[in-house]
Amino acid sequence: MNFIVEIERSKKAKLEADDFDSYLRKIYEPDLTNLLKKCYQCARCSGVCQISKVQKFTPSRIIQMILEGFEDEIINSQVLWDCLMCNSCLQHCPKDINFADIVRIARYKMRVKDIQNPDRSIAHKGIYPLMSEMMSQDNMEIERPLDWIPKSCTTSDKGNILYYVGCLPFFNYEFEDSLSIAESTLKIICQLEKDPVVVLKDEICCGHDLYWGQAKFESFIELAKKNIKRFEETGATTIVTACAECYRTFKIDYPTLFEDFKKKFEVKHIIEYIFDKWKQGKVQFKNPNKSHEVIPFTYHDPCRLSRFLPKDNKIIEEVREIFNNLKIIGYNFKEMEHNKENSYCCGVNSWMNCNERSKALRYKRLLEAKAVGTKMITSCPKCRMHLNCLKKDYDNFSSIEILDFSEFLVDLIKIIEPNQTIEEN
Amino acid sequence: MSKSKKKLSKKDFHPNILCFCCNWCSYAGADLAGVSRFQYPPTIRIVRVMCSGRVDPAFILEAFKDGIDGVIVTGCHIGDCHYLKGNEFARDRFERFQEVLKIFNLDKRFRLEWVSASEGKRFAEVITEFTNKIKKLGPLFAT
Numbered sequence: 001m002n003f004i005v006e007i008e009r010s011k012k013a014k015l016e017a018d019d020f021d022s023y024l025r026k027i028y029e030p031d032l033t034n035l036l037k038k039c040y041q042c043a044r045c046s047g048v049c050q051i052s053k054v055q056k057f058t059p060s061r062i063i064q065m066i067l068e069g070f071e072d073e074i075i076n077s078q079v080l081w082d083c084l085m086c087n088s089c090l091q092h093c094p095k096d097i098n099f100a101d102i103v104r105i106a107r108y109k110m111r112v113k114d115i116q117n118p119d120r121s122i123a124h125k126g127i128y129p130l131m132s133e134m135m136s137q138d139n140m141e142i143e144r145p146l147d148w149i150p151k152s153c154t155t156s157d158k159g160n161i162l163y164y165v166g167c168l169p170f171f172n173y174e175f176e177d178s179l180s181i182a183e184s185t186l187k188i189i190c191q192l193e194k195d196p197v198v199v200l201k202d203e204i205c206c207g208h209d210l211y212w213g214q215a216k217f218e219s220f221i222e223l224a225k226k227n228i229k230r231f232e233e234t235g236a237t238t239i240v241t242a243c244a245e246c247y248r249t250f251k252i253d254y255p256t257l258f259e260d261f262k263k264k265f266e267v268k269h270i271i272e273y274i275f276d277k278w279k280q281g282k283v284q285f286k287n288p289n290k291s292h293e294v295i296p297f298t299y300h301d302p303c304r305l306s307r308f309l310p311k312d313n314k315i316i317e318e319v320r321e322i323f324n325n326l327k328i329i330g331y332n333f334k335e336m337e338h339n340k341e342n343s344y345c346c347g348v349n350s351w352m353n354c355n356e357r358s359k360a361l362r363y364k365r366l367l368e369a370k371a372v373g374t375k376m377i378t379s380c381p382k383c384r385m386h387l388n389c390l391k392k393d394y395d396n397f398s399s400i401e402i403l404d405f406s407e408f409l410v411d412l413i414k415i416i417e418p419n420q421t422i423e424e425n
Numbered sequence: 426m427s428k429s430k431k432k433l434s435k436k437d438f439h440p441n442i443l444c445f446c447c448n449w450c451s452y453a454g455a456d457l458a459g460v461s462r463f464q465y466p467p468t469i470r471i472v473r474v475m476c477s478g479r480v481d482p483a484f485i486l487e488a489f490k491d492g493i494d495g496v497i498v499t500g501c502h503i504g505d506c507h508y509l510k511g512n513e514f515a516r517d518r519f520e521r522f523q524e525v526l527k528i529f530n531l532d533k534r535f536r537l538e539w540v541s542a543s544e545g546k547r548f549a550e551v552i553t554e555f556t557n558k559i560k561k562l563g564p565l566f567a568t
Binding site: 124125126127130131133134137139140141142143144145169170172173174 | 481482483484486487489490521522524525527528529530565566
């Protein structure tokens, strides 16, 4: 009897392993040279890489070494844990070599085959990736607090439009008022939608940090499966998120794993969402203060909305169109020295590498912001957190206010009610 | 950890509890409990740290992830810390961390206690009480 049970169990385990392998094949390419063949060593990537200026880390050299068969040496040297994954190199590469993707695959090799421990480069003792991993486990019950939802909003379990909150309630324990991003985003969506918005109580992580940071693809695939199943249960067709990383994951990484994800759900970042409504004439911008003081402000492009998206889908011009329109109400938009695709990275990606080198990057970024304005807007909650964290350490940055896109717009938006009454009469 | 998963019936469920003890008070307290032969259940695994302020919330989540049924952190009484303020940092940190544990439904499986070097009996009591509580809650990953 035990014998039969054991056979069945091993069969089931084998099935599960096959299932995992079929998904892994879509996001993992074991032969790195295939992806790098096009490189002709112009070394622009090394020129633009911010890390290469302070440390022995040159992307072009790494590529050439892999091409010449020294892949094991690169993997043993552990140097790829130091990559910031900002993808500036892709922006300047004439051959479109996606270096961040190569680092991601190499990190999987480093972790699984070489059994390396990336602890020295993980920030916050890796507590946030740990939370994501916990959520990927089968028996874990998640119960998020929903007391941050503003009273004017009606939410439900089922509906057409879903607001994906992301990790904001978890960040709240270390970083103050990160939930205000969620609050103001939901306020905007609720004003624009007639039906109640879906906010899940048992929402789980999208898996972005595990995918890019420590390359834990096993947990990422589990999370993706669970997420899609939960989204289907709600009956939602549109997913709105205020997080740049969640957006990139839903827009590109989930569809590579599950082809039908694109057909089932339409994913929108809050910038896209407001831009569409503005173009439809449902939204206007108005200054509640009515003062004649002109406030200069600037915008920090998160890498996930600029460099990490395909060329024709980048969310860069939409924001600028909205911001240039704000000039009438007393907000003057100015560009920083490095902007759009060339903007500096905030230095920390997927909770990796928060050290003096990345802090120097953030310092540079804040200096640029200080030169042009008093407000710095960004559309990635993590950029906001990391920059705010550095701002506290230096007194000379106290004049800059770092805000999320939705936090900035929530007071300026005026909803135009559809004039149904006139039509009815 | 796999043992606790196999024993599913609540009666003979033997919980695994991780206990962080600070070197100066609680570890000496645990020592005293042993020397004075106070009885307490053999459910805990003690990890000695130099101060309760050394314990990071990530350690606790990692323990839960690997299948531990309960975690208890012990340190010196407030004001008695060998490093002056270490246990105050620990207290503040874990107070905030409760929010996260609540989301995972783990807040009942974690406890922060102050035990001094002379309180061997109290150490035994705390462990007995906490073990009974975990026994009532059952294994963490019950299927």
